[in-house]
Amino acid sequence: MIIYNSLEEFNSVKHNLPKLSFVPTMGNLHEGHASLIDIAKKTDNEVVSTIYVNSLQFNDKNDFINYPKTLDMDIELLDKKGCNHLILPDPSILDNIKSIKAPIKSTKLCGAHRPGHFDGVLTILNRLFEIINPHTVVFGKKDYQQFLLVKDFIYEKKLNINIIGANTIRNTNGLALSSRNILLTEKDKTIAPTLYKTLKDIEINKVYLNSEYLKTKSDYLKSFGFKVDYLISCDTESLEESYNINNNDLLIAVAAHLGGVRLIDNLVISKL
Ligand code: AMP
Numbered sequence: 001m002i003i004y005n006s007l008e009e010f011n012s013v014k015h016n017l018p019k020l021s022f023v024p025t026m027g028n029l030h031e032g033h034a035s036l037i038d039i040a041k042k043t044d045n046e047v048v049s050t051i052y053v054n055s056l057q058f059n060d061k062n063d064f065i066n067y068p069k070t071l072d073m074d075i076e077l078l079d080k081k082g083c084n085h086l087i088l089p090d091p092s093i094l095d096n097i098k099s100i101k102a103p104i105k106s107t108k109l110c111g112a113h114r115p116g117h118f119d120g121v122l123t124i125l126n127r128l129f130e131i132i133n134p135h136t137v138v139f140g141k142k143d144y145q146q147f148l149l150v151k152d153f154i155y156e157k158k159l160n161i162n163i164i165g166a167n168t169i170r171n172t173n174g175l176a177l178s179s180r181n182i183l184l185t186e187k188d189k190t191i192a193p194t195l196y197k198t199l200k201d202i203e204i205n206k207v208y209l210n211s212e213y214l215k216t217k218s219d220y221l222k223s224f225g226f227k228v229d230y231l232i233s234c235d236t237e238s239l240e241e242s243y244n245i246n247n248n249d250l251l252i253a254v255a256a257h258l259g260g261v262r263l264i265d266n267l268v269i270s271k272l
Pocket of ligand 1: 024025026027031032033035036138139140141142143166167168169170176177178179
């Protein structure tokens with residue numbers, strides 16, 4: 001794997017490279033990230049990844065400062081997975097960067113609790129897309145809203161990029177793998193899987209789906225010590241709140257804090 005210590009370094013060699021599949025990350029890599037590299041490898045393109053903790057998408061300064069950093073281990077994992085190129089953008093990535101205003105969909109779900117978050121995400125991705133010029137990009141559907149906004153962005157800007165959405169990789173106890181999981185206390189690690197169990201429970205009981213039912217599930221999570229940002233049932237494209245499971249698949253999405261660690265998860269439940 002070739003490592004580039006700035007976007008400029010990569011930019012100077014990119015004209016010699018074949019088609020690329022791109023997996024952006026913020027590092028502290030786990031099997032979820034590894035699965036995205038596996039998917040990218042299957043495209044027949046060379047695979048490029050980035051590790052960059054994007055300050056623009058953090059509205060909580062402590063969350064940014066505490067974001068786990070494990071560069072040596074990350075390099076080892078990417079190399080083992082057969083990633084061909086790793087770019088480690090230096091702070092000059094922000095120089096004269098064009099700010100992107102995310103569309104209205106960005107103000108729902110996570111965006112309602114993290115103002116400006118998706119503007120920051122799209123601003124950095126737009127810059128990375130410009131420099132890397134990928135043929136394909138792979139994003140995890142654990143960050144469902146992010147996946148949707150990037151998909152819409154590519155479509156709106158008529159970028160010539162294929163986007164692949166990857167399924168969420170979980171622990172055996174159901175907890176979605178996340179870089180933030182290592183910040184959980186031992187006790188909270190036993191509580192955190194309740195998020196996914198609750199989503200599965202909602203799926204099993206989908207004939208009863210309505211706002212009161214979700215409120216009981218949200219209260220259930222609170223009884224375990226979760227501070228719930230949202231637990232919502234919504235349209236899988238518009239993210240508008242919806243309970244119409246007769247005609248459409250629905251996205252059940254949750255974000256909750258446990259001991260100061262923000263966790264998200266979701267499940268698409270199929271129509272009746
Ligand atoms: P991050 O490093 O958190 O910015 O994530 C980088 C990419 O990995 C994003 O596309 C995430 O959606 C994806 N990702 C994170 N966790 C998982 C997981 N548990 N399963 C699949 N993809 C994931």
